[in-house]
Amino acid sequence: xxxxxxxxxxxxxxxxxxxxxxxxxxxxxxxxxxxxxxxxxxxxxxxxxxxxxxxxxxxxxxxxxxxxxxxxxxxxxxxxxxxxxxxxxxxxxxxxxxxxxxxxxxxxxxxxxxxxxxxxxxxxxxxxxxxxxxxxxxxxxxxxxxxxxxxxxxxxxxx
Amino acid sequence: xxxxxxxxxxxxxxxxxxxxxxxxxxxxxxxxxxxxxxxxxxxxxxxxxxxxxxxxxxxxxxxxxxxxxxxxxxxxxxxxxxxxxxxxxxxxxxxxxxxxxxxxxxxxxxxxxxxxxxxxxxxxxxxxxxxxxxxxxxxxxxxxxxxxxxxxxxxxxxx
DNA sequence: CTGCCACCTCAAGTCAACTTGAGGTCAAGC
DNA sequence: GCTTGACCTCAAGTTGACTTGAGGTGGCAG
Numbered sequence: 001x002x003x004x005x006x007x008x009x010x011x012x013x014x015x016x017x018x019x020x021x022x023x024x025x026x027x028x029x030x031x032x033x034x035x036x037x038x039x040x041x042x043x044x045x046x047x048x049x050x051x052x053x054x055x056x057x058x059x060x061x062x063x064x065x066x067x068x069x070x071x072x073x074x075x076x077x078x079x080x081x082x083x084x085x086x087x088x089x090x091x092x093x094x095x096x097x098x099x100x101x102x103x104x105x106x107x108x109x110x111x112x113x114x115x116x117x118x119x120x121x122x123x124x125x126x127x128x129x130x131x132x133x134x135x136x137x138x139x140x141x142x143x144x145x146x147x148x149x150x151x152x153x154x155x156x157x158x159x
Numbered sequence: 160x161x162x163x164x165x166x167x168x169x170x171x172x173x174x175x176x177x178x179x180x181x182x183x184x185x186x187x188x189x190x191x192x193x194x195x196x197x198x199x200x201x202x203x204x205x206x207x208x209x210x211x212x213x214x215x216x217x218x219x220x221x222x223x224x225x226x227x228x229x230x231x232x233x234x235x236x237x238x239x240x241x242x243x244x245x246x247x248x249x250x251x252x253x254x255x256x257x258x259x260x261x262x263x264x265x266x267x268x269x270x271x272x273x274x275x276x277x278x279x280x281x282x283x284x285x286x287x288x289x290x291x292x293x294x295x296x297x298x299x300x301x302x303x304x305x306x307x308x309x310x311x312x313x314x315x316x317x318x
Numbered sequence: 319c320t321g322c323c324a325c326c327t328c329a330a331g332t333c334a335a336c337t338t339g340a341g342g343t344c345a346a347g348c
Numbered sequence: 349g350c351t352t353g354a355c356c357t358c359a360a361g362t363t364g365a366c367t368t369g370a371g372g373t374g375g376c377a378g
Contacts (some may be wrong), residue, residue, distance in 0.1 A: 007353070013287065017355080018337055026335095036344050036357045047274075050287035057291035058258055062335070077273050079266045086262040089255050096248050096255070099217055103245040107238045114236050117170075128172065128209035132216035165325070176325080177367055195374050196326045221365070227375095 001034065003040040014050050027054055030073070058085055071113060095132050099123075107156055162191065162199040172208050187211055187225055190234070210234060217244055227315050257280075 010017045023029045024039070029048055031039035048069075055065040070076040102123040111117035126132055176200045180187045183198070188207055193257040200313035202228055207228075214224040218251035261282040 014289065016337080019335085022336060030168075037342095038345090038354085039356090047283075049363090050283040053289075054283045054286035054291075056293045056335095057254075057286040058262060075273060082262045082266040085258045086266065089259040089262070093252055093255050093259065096252050100248040100252065103217060103241045103248070106236075107241040107245065114234060124160045124206075124209040124213045124223075127213035127216040130212075131174065132213075132220070134215045153193075175367080178365085180326090181366060196372095197324085197375090198326090215365095 002043075004045070005040060007036070009041050009045065009049075012046055015049065022050070023049075023062075026062055026063045028062060028069075042159065048073075059153060060085070064124065098126075099132060163202060163204070164194070164197045164199060168200050168204065168208075171205055174208065182208075182211070182221075185225065187221060187228075194262060202218055207232075218248065219244065222291075257285075 004012070006017045006020055009015075009020055013020075019037075021028070024031055029041070029052075030047045032042050033040045051068075052062075054144055055068065056062075067075050067082075068075055089119075102119065105118065106114055106120045106123070109117045109120065111120075114120045163171070165279070168174075168179055172179075172199075182194055183190055187210075188204045190201070190229050192199045210227075211224055213229065219227075225280050227234055261278065265273055265276060265279045265282070268276040268279065268300075270279075273279045273284045276298075
């Protein structure tokens with residue numbers, strides 16, 4: 001496949017060009033040259049960007065993701081790191097499940113005010129102790145999906 | 160119970176004094192007066208702070224939480240809002256579960272490199288399409304729990 | 319009465335991951 | 349050859365929830 005410029009890569013991945021420039025600046029992707037001012041990317045960066053997206057979705061920071069690539073560019077993903085993250089997520093799922101059930105109860109509870117519902121008050125108490133944590137912000141409800149890439153001829157990211 | 164000043168409230172709730180000031184500035188809590196410079200709080204703000212903590216844990220923003228109190232200070236929580244948030248969380252749980260299972264597989268997978276594991280590549284593809292989303296940041300792994308309040312000797316609050 | 323120091327105010331800084339904007343450049347089409 | 353405009357650079361802005369820091373004040377122990 002032919003090398004890609006920023007606009008083509010943006011179209012293929014759905015990422016804004018500004019993000020691609022930012023990722024390059026951070027060293028997450030590498031351009032292999034220029035045509036005039038325009039960056040040229042090897043088609044393999046599409047895969048790399050998928051991997052970055054996966055890392056982000058798993059909750060890794062960009063810096064952590066950067067550490068998952070060997071200097072030669074090959075992904076070197078520590079299996080222990082994955083296991084640890086899986087356990088992290090598992091704990092999060094537990095917290096969220098408790099939260100979801102508590103909210104559902106509170107929504108259906110017939111107590112005149114929430115403050116009189118024992119379940120709700122128990123939930124409040126746990127939250128106050130930090131037992132449900134809110135490290136930065138819950139995920140949830142993005143208003144919109146990114147613009148679907150792959151205009152007419154459906155160029156696929158998979159090789 | 161006697162009225163509380165900022166330091167006492169901080170000790171009771173485990174929240175830093177700066178956070179309490181910030182919450183007051185945002186209108187989330189109200190001080191009922193001053194003794195000299197010091198704010199005085201009604202003991203009921205402890206409950207209110209628990210409610211705020213619960214809201215945060217559920218993923219509501221401070222502004223949203225602010226909207227859950229009637230002008231008279233009574234919580235007026237919309238049950239539909241709770242249901243909606245519960246569904247939000249439920250969707251998040253679904254995404255996280257897929258993520259966790261995918262990571263676990265990848266951690267155990269015997270393919271020589273992750274890029275050769277079909278499961279891993281499928282996960283990558285879904286992430287690249289935004290199917291797993293990462294609205295801001297996954298929760299997960301806070302380094303430490305907040306200082307347990309109620310301790311006799313540890314009275315740390317302001318800088 | 320004096321001094322201490324916990325608490326105050328207000329502005330600015332932090333963090334992460336980007337986005338935005340002003341101003342510049344150059345390959346390509348006419 | 350000249351215009352066009354997509355892409356470039358670099359600095360600064362955004363968001364949310366706080367924290368930090370400099371400089372001020374007043375209740376209370378001595």
